[in-house]
Amino acid sequence: xKSKEIFFAFLSGIxxxxxxxxxxxxxxxxxxxxxxFYCLFQSKDLKHSIILGFISSITSNLIILNWIALNSGTxxxxxxxxxxxxxxxxxxFWILFVISIHFTPKKIELFFIPxxxxxxxxxxxxxxxxxxxxxxxxxxQSGYIRIVQLVNIETHAVSFxxxxxxxxxYRYFIEKKMVFIKYFILLLCAILFxxxxxxxxxxxxxxxxxxxxSIGQPVIFSDEKWNRELKQKNFQIMESLLLKSLEEKAxxxxxxxxxxxxxxxxxxxxxxFFQEKLMxxxxxxxxxxxxxxxxxxxxFSYNSVMVMYPNGSFSTYQKLFLVPFAxxxxxxxxxxxxxxxxxxxxxxxxxxxxxxFPIKDYKIxxxxxxxxxxxxxxKTMVQNGADILFIITNDSYVGEFMPYQxxxxxxxxxxxxxxxxxxxxxxxxxxxxxxxxKVVYRSDLNERVxxxxxxxxxx
Numbered sequence: 001x002k003s004k005e006i007f008f009a010f011l012s013g014i015x016x017x018x019x020x021x022x023x024x025x026x027x028x029x030x031x032x033x034x035x036x037f038y039c040l041f042q043s044k045d046l047k048h049s050i051i052l053g054f055i056s057s058i059t060s061n062l063i064i065l066n067w068i069a070l071n072s073g074t075x076x077x078x079x080x081x082x083x084x085x086x087x088x089x090x091x092x093f094w095i096l097f098v099i100s101i102h103f104t105p106k107k108i109e110l111f112f113i114p115x116x117x118x119x120x121x122x123x124x125x126x127x128x129x130x131x132x133x134x135x136x137x138x139x140x141q142s143g144y145i146r147i148v149q150l151v152n153i154e155t156h157a158v159s160f161x162x163x164x165x166x167x168x169x170y171r172y173f174i175e176k177k178m179v180f181i182k183y184f185i186l187l188l189c190a191i192l193f194x195x196x197x198x199x200x201x202x203x204x205x206x207x208x209x210x211x212x213x214s215i216g217q218p219v220i221f222s223d224e225k226w227n228r229e230l231k232q233k234n235f236q237i238m239e240s241l242l243l244k245s246l247e248e249k250a251x252x253x254x255x256x257x258x259x260x261x262x263x264x265x266x267x268x269x270x271x272x273f274f275q276e277k278l279m280x281x282x283x284x285x286x287x288x289x290x291x292x293x294x295x296x297x298x299x300f301s302y303n304s305v306m307v308m309y310p311n312g313s314f315s316t317y318q319k320l321f322l323v324p325f326a327x328x329x330x331x332x333x334x335x336x337x338x339x340x341x342x343x344x345x346x347x348x349x350x351x352x353x354x355x356x357f358p359i360k361d362y363k364i365x366x367x368x369x370x371x372x373x374x375x376x377x378x379k380t381m382v383q384n385g386a387d388i389l390f391i392i393t394n395d396s397y398v399g400e401f402m403p404y405q406x407x408x409x410x411x412x413x414x415x416x417x418x419x420x421x422x423x424x425x426x427x428x429x430x431x432x433x434x435x436x437x438k439v440v441y442r443s444d445l446n447e448r449v450x451x452x453x454x455x456x457x458x459x
Contacts, residue, residue: 005043008035009052013059019140020064022404029140033166034173037101041170046102053098054091061087064135070399086324090132093125110171114163118156126374130324134373134409137162142408145437146195151416155375161191202418202436207456209362211388214250214452216241217443218259219427221396225261234261235273241450242274246281248452252359253278256426257288257303257368257394264289264306265316275308282310284359286366286424288392291316300349303327305366305392307357318351319368320377354380362387362457369393372423373409375416382417387457389419394426403429403445411437420455 015032018025036056043049062083069083100116101109126133137159141147150157165188168180218237224230238260245253262270264287278285284307291304302318309315322328327348354377356363365386371377372391381389391410395403407429414421418435428445432453441451 005039005052006055008039009055010059012036013056014063016056016140017060017063020135020405021139021142021408022401024140024143024404024408026140026143029137029162030165031169033163034170037166037170038173040098040101041174043102046099049098049102050095053094057091057094058087061090061135064401067395067398067400067402067405071397082324086130086132089130090125090135093121096120096124110164110167113167114160117163118159122156122159129322131321131374133375134405138412139405139408142411146192146199148412148415148437149195149198150191151412152198152418155416161187199436199438203434203438205435206459208459209457210454211360211362211457212249212251212452213422213432213455214245214248214253214450215422215424215430215432215441215443216245216253216255216259217425217428217430217447217449217451218255219396219446219448220259221427222394225258231261235270237448239273242277242285244450245452246277246283248450250283250452252284252286252364254390254392254422254424255285255287256424256430257392258290259287259392259394259426260289262289263292265291265304265314271308271314275312275314278308278310279312284309286364286390286392288368288394289316291318301347302351303348303368304351305368305390307359307364307366315355315357317355317357317366317368318353319348319371320351320354321370321374322348322350323370354384356381356384356386364388364390366390366392369395369406372406372413375413378413378417382419386419388455389413389417389421391421391423392425393423396427400445403427407431407442411439418458420457422455 012033012035015028019029019032036052039052040049065083065087068086069079071079097117097120100120101113104112122136125131138148138151141158148158165184168184172180218241220234220237225234242253264271274285286305286307289304289306291302293300293302304319305317307315356365363385365381367377367389378389393406395406403425407423410421410423411433414433414435415437420435421433424430428443428447431442432440432455434440435458441453443449443451
């Protein structure tokens with residue numbers, strides 16, 4: 001294997017990784033795979049091609065997933081091992097893609113290869129407990145609001161176009177035929193025209209009603225949150241956020257994942273600390289909590305959302321899509337059931353219900369962290385009648401890559417389902433996104449803030 005080929009494989013992996021948030025050089029994705037394609041199409045040896053695909057994939061994965069290694073909610077050893085295991089696991093789907101290229105006749109490669117990418121790298125990869133849907137190529141284009149309007153037609157449409165252009169560009173360099181560039185320019189112009197129309201159309205939709213929503217971003221890090229000596233101080237911080245939201249006449253207040261270090265569903269005193277103020281102001285509170293349930297004599301722990309109603313009642317939703325090696329250990333539960341340093345946090349059970357909460361005369365859906373990376377979960381919530389989507393998350397323990405990736409994922413979900421999205425993150429990035437993908441509010445990282453704004457509910 002030539003050193004030039006190894007360099008090209010590394011280059012493709014690096015260029016693709018730089019396309020993702022927070023670096024967000026999304027235009028790199030449009031030619032990132034050209035060096036790899038050059039090596040693959042020149043190679044006659046399948047083993048040779050697989051090695052090159054592995055080099056590109058592992059390079060890209062290690063950069064994009066660096067936040068897993070920074071997980072301060074578990075031991076350093078566990079964080080590094082899970083980072084390497086997941087990065088290696090995800091190379092399997094690139095290798096399958098490379099094998100499909102090796103056996104693809106040249107006559108059909110132009111359109112077959114984008115379909116192959118979608119099937120192997122984005123469909124198969126997104127199945128099972130180690131799924132990685134946040135790595136879909138559409139995330140690289142989240143900064144180009146007209147282009148990502150395509151995800152409303154089909155979640156993988158942007159990925160198809162990006163891979164198609166990589167192949168066309170490769171063919172142009174090899175065959176020197178301008179026809180490839182001309183056709184793609186026409187296609188891109190059509191996409192931009194469609195995207196511009198959709199963006200403007202969505203921003204001009206008729207508003208049926210609006211709801212005054214207040215986002216609280218507390219910036220309380222995990223080692224402080226679960227310190228028993230600081231419990232009263234943390235409650236005072238959350239109370240101050242609550243009072244500010246109520247002063248601003250908030251109808252719905254939303255706080256992040258595990259925002260209160262208490263099992264509020266069973267701890268009546270702690271719950272009343274907040275709920276009494278809601279009852280006085282006729283407001284709803286959405287917040288993340290740890291939850292314990294005893295079912296058929298067994299103890300289960302959940303990462304949950306609690307919705308507190310102004311009449312004194314509450315309801316909960318249990319997170320569906322858990323973070324492997326952080327919230328639970330896939331495959332080896334009987335060997336290792338607790339890897340997180342905080343109580344119950346490494347031994348969660350996934351929820352099973354796509355729950356919708358009625359609030360006044362409309363319906364809301366709530367998602368927790370990883371849930372928002374899966375388009376199928378959001379689609380099901382909307383099909384169940386959700387008018388507005390609330391995402392709560394806590395990215396304070398995974399460095400600074402994940403908060404940016406998470407917020408851009410929320411933008412894609414808003415466009416896909418044409419639904420307003422409100423995200424509350426412990427330390428950021430919180431924000432409000434309209435169905436067009438337009439961001440009307442976005443917080444800064446590590447900024448303790450309350451932001452209240454009217455959210456439109458569309459016809």
